[in-house]
Amino acid sequence: MSRLNPLPLVLFAIVALTGCIEATEGPDESAPEALSDYDVTEQAVVDCAERTDTGYTSGNAFAITVVTVDGKPVERETANAFVVMQAAAAADGVNIQIVSGFRTNAEQQRLYNCYVNCNCNNCNLAARPGYSNHQSGHALDLNTSAGGVLSWLNSHGGSFGFARTVPSEDWHWEWWGGGPGGGPCGGEPCSVVGAGGDTLDDSGPCFQAFGPAQYWRQVSGEGNAGGLRWTNAFAAASPSCWARWNLNFAQAGQYGVEVNTGGSWGVWGQTRYTVRHAGADETVTIDQSAIDGWQALGVFQFAEGGEQHVDVFDNYSGTIPADQHIMADAVRVTPWVEPQPDPDPDPVPDPDPVPDPDPEPDPDPVPDPDPVPDPDPVPDPDPTGTDDPLVDDDSPDGNASPNTDKTPGEEATQVQSNGAVTSTCTTAPVGRGVAGTPGAVVLALVGGALIVLRRR
Numbered sequence: 001m002s003r004l005n006p007l008p009l010v011l012f013a014i015v016a017l018t019g020c021i022e023a024t025e026g027p028d029e030s031a032p033e034a035l036s037d038y039d040v041t042e043q044a045v046v047d048c049a050e051r052t053d054t055g056y057t058s059g060n061a062f063a064i065t066v067v068t069v070d071g072k073p074v075e076r077e078t079a080n081a082f083v084v085m086q087a088a089a090a091a092d093g094v095n096i097q098i099v100s101g102f103r104t105n106a107e108q109q110r111l112y113n114c115y116v117n118c119n120c121n122n123c124n125l126a127a128r129p130g131y132s133n134h135q136s137g138h139a140l141d142l143n144t145s146a147g148g149v150l151s152w153l154n155s156h157g158g159s160f161g162f163a164r165t166v167p168s169e170d171w172h173w174e175w176w177g178g179g180p181g182g183g184p185c186g187g188e189p190c191s192v193v194g195a196g197g198d199t200l201d202d203s204g205p206c207f208q209a210f211g212p213a214q215y216w217r218q219v220s221g222e223g224n225a226g227g228l229r230w231t232n233a234f235a236a237a238s239p240s241c242w243a244r245w246n247l248n249f250a251q252a253g254q255y256g257v258e259v260n261t262g263g264s265w266g267v268w269g270q271t272r273y274t275v276r277h278a279g280a281d282e283t284v285t286i287d288q289s290a291i292d293g294w295q296a297l298g299v300f301q302f303a304e305g306g307e308q309h310v311d312v313f314d315n316y317s318g319t320i321p322a323d324q325h326i327m328a329d330a331v332r333v334t335p336w337v338e339p340q341p342d343p344d345p346d347p348v349p350d351p352d353p354v355p356d357p358d359p360e361p362d363p364d365p366v367p368d369p370d371p372v373p374d375p376d377p378v379p380d381p382d383p384t385g386t387d388d389p390l391v392d393d394d395s396p397d398g399n400a401s402p403n404t405d406k407t408p409g410e411e412a413t414q415v416q417s418n419g420a421v422t423s424t425c426t427t428a429p430v431g432r433g434v435a436g437t438p439g440a441v442v443l444a445l446v447g448g449a450l451i452v453l454r455r456r
């Protein structure tokens with residue numbers, strides 16, 4: 001990388017011959033340190049999270065609102081204008097990127113010292129601190145050494161409100177208003193998700209596609225709202241094509257987020273999304289082919305307002321089969337309602353009205369099976385000739401299975417289902433519940449005589 005740019009060297013030569021030029025208000029510049037051979041392969045990452053810094057105009061300090069574009073601090077309205085222009089250039093296959101945006105007073109002081117002392121920053125011309133339009137927020141240094149950028153800017157920059165203001169510095173462009181408006185940061189939101197939720201389509205104002213325009217294909221007549229976009233999965237560490245749906249909420253809350261997938265264009269099984277919600281980023285990977293239609297990314301807590309979004313990325317670190325399309329169509333946001341099971345068990349009044357009608361029909365079907373087994377155990381006490389009630393309900397079962405818990409010395413009867421006492425076997429089983437229960441009455445046959453033993 002060469003930091004030697006011919007024009008600044010010429011300027012320095014002039015300065016050296018004529019003495020110090022007093023850098024005052026107006027155009028002034030220092031060549032961005034990474035300007036030459038800047039290789040842009042991706043579009044900007046715009047972070048609209050705002051912070052306030054101290055800007056200067058004509059030496060006077062003021063509060064300036066700064067966002068981040070291409071990793072550089074940029075005044076918010078200048079950033080909006082730039083991003084709109086950048087997208088238009090990308091559609092023409094030209095990738096414009098910011099090399100230097102907003103500067104603090106300390107940064108300008110450093111560059112000014114470099115200029116005065118000629119011991120750093122290529123001795124490039126720099127304005128006094130407080131007098132650079134990089135401090136007022138209006139100046140951007142762009143990657144004009146990249147292929148096609150300068151010629152595109154010369155042809156189209158003016159229609160986006162950008163002008164080159166320092167003849168000796170083709171990288172220094174300023175924006176003082178004008179252009180088509182719009183942009184992703186601040187100001188009027190692209191749209192607002194109301195209390196009832198919303199669907200954001202790729203044809204709507206909240207959608208942005210980034211990356212080489214030629215790799216974003218559009219299909220009409222399919223997808224949500226009559227069209228969709230798609231690109232291919234891309235084996236790389238960082239994305240080439242990616243897209244964003246910007247979300248601005250009228251009220252905070254939990255919302256379910258779904259994306260429209262499937263069909264011929266939503267194919268890739270490892271499609272990665274990031275959901276930014278209330279300041280947090282969550283990554284979700286889905287199989288776009290799994291569902292033809294709305295596929296859930298999850299339920300997320302969103303804050304009121306903007307700076308929240310859903311992104312989809314094309315890159316994947318692994319082998320990708322052919323034709324793994326990634327569909328970017330629509331995002332559906334729905335207020336999340338807790339599942340139904342909660343209200344059902346909670347209300348007490350539910351069982352009240354139900355039992356009322358039930359008791360009438362219930363006794364009818366229930367008594368039918370009961371009357372059959374019931375008369376069986378009841379007749380048992382009668383044959384014994386005793387008045388003690390028979391409580392052994394194990395008797396019917398004891399017929400079928402041997403009971404090892406029989407009590408020595410007590411010989412139980414075997415009572416068949418018909419209630420008849422049929423066995424005189426001395427090893428006949430005794431129901432555990434009966435033998436082990438104090439006070440229970442046990443029927444036993446001893447020596448062929450039927451007696452009744454009462455347990456103590």
Ligand SMILES: [Zn+2]
Nearest residue numbers: 029139141172
């Ligand atoms: Zn500049």
